[in-house]
Amino acid sequence: MAHVFQTYKVLSAFAAKTTLKCLIWPSKPLLQVRTLYSPVTLGIDAYIQQRARTDAQLGNISEKFRIKMEEYASENSKNMIFTEDLKNMIHLATEDDITLIIQMMNKFNEQNKQLRFGNFVFGPVVMRMLHHLQKPAIALECFNSPKLEGFFEQLITYQLLLDLLYEHKMYKEMLTTYEKIQSRQIEGTKYPRNIIVLLMAACYKLNTADSCKYALSVWNCLKDAGHFPMRRATTFCAALAVNHNQPEACIEILANTKNQNYTTVRNLKAIALTRIGRLDETVNLLKSVLEGEGNVKQTFNREVIEEVHAAVEKSGNASLLQELNRIEKYFTEQGHIHEGSLDKQLCEEIKPPPFLTENNRQFTNRHNSYNQRSNQGNYRYNRYERDDGQQMRKQQRPGLSEMS
Template sequence: MSMFTRSVLELFSFPRYVLLNRQLRDSRIRTLYSAAALGLDNYSKTRERVQNQFTNMADRFRSKMEEISHPESKNLVFTEDLKNMVHLAGENDVELVLKMLRRFNNQSKDLRFGTFVFGPVVMRMFYYLNKPDEALNNSEDSLKYASDLWKNLQEVGHQPTRRAATFIAALALNQNAPHITAEIISNVGAQNYITIRNLKAAALADLNRLEDAVAVLRRAVQVDNPNQAKVSFTKDVVEKVKAASEREERKEIAHEAQALLKRLSENGHTVDQILDDMVCAEIAVTDLHGPRNRERRYIAATFERTERRDPPRSYQRPGLRDLL
C-alpha cells in the first residue's frame, strides 16, 4: 500500500471517512467533521495566498511539475513543490498531485529534510475540490490496514479512542466481517455507550448468536432510567436482529427476540436512523479557551489542589509507550 493511501487512512485517527462514500460538500448530507475541525478555513486562506503568489506562473509551474513527475525523469519533487501544488490544484490537477505524491514517496528518505505531513493537507484539497471518490478507501484493503494497525497498538499497550474503535468495528461490519467487529468492541472499556451497544447487537446478530444479541437488547430495557436519555437501537440494527430471529431454529429464543423487539419499539427504544448516522455523528471544534471551559478548568484545578494529595511528579524521560 502506498504512502498516500496510508496517509489518508492515518489522517483522521483511523478512517473517519470510510463509511461515507458520498459527495463531501453536498449540502443535503451531514459530514462527520465540521469545516473548522477539518482545518478547511486555514487551508482556504493558504490556498488563496499561494495562488496570489503564482498569479502569472501557475501554468508554467504545472508544466514543470509534469516533467519532474514523468517516470523517466531524474529530477526530484521537493517538499515546497508539493505544498504549492496541493494549494494550486484545480479539478484537472488531481492526477498530477497523485503522481507527485508517488514520486515524492519513492525518493530516498535521506533527501527529505523537513517534517511536513502531507496527508491532512491532501485530504483538505480533495474536500475543497469535491473529489470523494479519489479520497475514500472503503474497501477490504482499508479494513486489513486498520485491523493490523489496531493489533499493533494493542500489542504495545496503547488503547485507541472509542471513536476510532467504532469506526473500525463499523467498517468490519460493512465488509461482512462481524467477527472482527465483535472482537474490537469487546476491547472497548465503555460498553454502555449507545454506539457500542448497537455495534455489538448488530455483530452478534450477523454471527447468528441471537441469544447474546437479545441479552444486549434486554439490558437496555432493564437499566431504563427516566432521568437519563434512553438507550436506543437504530432501525437497521433492529432489522438485523429480526432477521437473525427468523433464521433461529430454537423457537423459544426466536419468540423472545421478537417480543423484545416489540417492547423496545413500544417503549421508545428505537430510532429512525441507521447505524452509519450514529457512528458518523459530526465532531465539532471545542473552544478550550472559551469562558465556560476556562471556568471548568479553574474549578477542576481548585478541586484537585484542595482534595488531592498526589505524590511528587517524576520528570523522567518518557518511554516508547508514552510516546505512542
C-alpha cells in the same frame, strides 16, 4: 508496515472482481460528499477568516502584489521570496494563483535550505488553502514533490491532506499516502491517532476484501505497538470486519473501546453477536439500553433490529422471540429506534466538543494575528535600481502601501 502494503497491492486485482453482500454498506452511494473532519477541527474556518482580513488589508493593490510576486518567483529573478510574501499570497489565492504559489513555495523552500529566516510553518496553511479550493490532485502532487521535501511534514498537514482525499473519494491514494506518512514517523509518532482514523475510513469506504485484510493487518500492528486507536477508527475497522464475514474479529476490535455503550459500538456488537448465533446475548444487549442513565436517549438502528428479529425468528426459539417482540414494542413507543442508517452514523462528521469550540476559536484568532502585526513595511529590503533611466541609487523593495 511495508509488508502490509504489499498485501494490499497483491490483492487489488482480485478485489476488483469481488462483490460482497453486507448490511451496513448502503445500497446506493450517498449523494452528499463531505469531509470526515469538520472545518473547525481542521482550522479551515480560521483560514477563511484570515483570507477576508488579508483581502481587506491589501484592498485595491492585490493585483499589483500578484504581479510583483510573479516577477520575484520567476526562475531568472534574483529576488527572494519572504515569509510575508508567501503568507499573503496563500490567503489571497484563487484557482488561477495556484501555479504561482507553487513556484513561490519551491523558491522559498530552496532558500531555506541555505539560510532559514524564520520559524513559520507553511505546510498546514498551504494544505488548508488547497482544501478550501478543493484541489486534491494538486495537494497530492505538492506532498510528493522532491522540491518541497520537508515542507509538509506536520501531523495536521497529513490530516488535512487525507481528509481532502477522503472527501473526493480518493481512497486508494489515501492508503498510498499513509504508507509514506507512516515511514516518516514525524514528531516521534509512528501511529498518529487522527491519521489512523482516516486510514480506517478509507479502508471502510473501499469495502473490498483487500482493504479489509489491510485494515486488520494495520490493527494488529497497532495492537502489538500498544496503541489504542480512537473510537471512530475502531468502529470503522469493526464495521469493515463484519461486512466481510468476520463478526468474531468485530467483537474483539470493539472490546478495545472504552465506551461500550456508544450507539455505533452497540449496533455493531448487536450485528456481530447475531451473526455468530449468540442471540440470547444480543437480546440482553438490546435490553441494556432500558437501564441506561443520563439525558441522552439510547437507540438502535432499525436495520439492526430487523436483522436481529429475522435471526431470532429463524432460530425457532419462541420464548426469545416473545421477549424480543416486547422489547421492540417498547422501543417503538419510547423512541429507541433510529431510522437512519448505521453507515451514515459511522461516517458522521467529526466535530470538536462544544465546550472546546470557543476556546479553540480564541486560540486560532491569537495564532492567526500575525498578519495584523506584519503587513506594515515587511516587504522592504535594499537593492540598486535605475532611477529615471539615468542614475543608480540605493532603493528599497516596495512595500504594500507603495503599490497603491
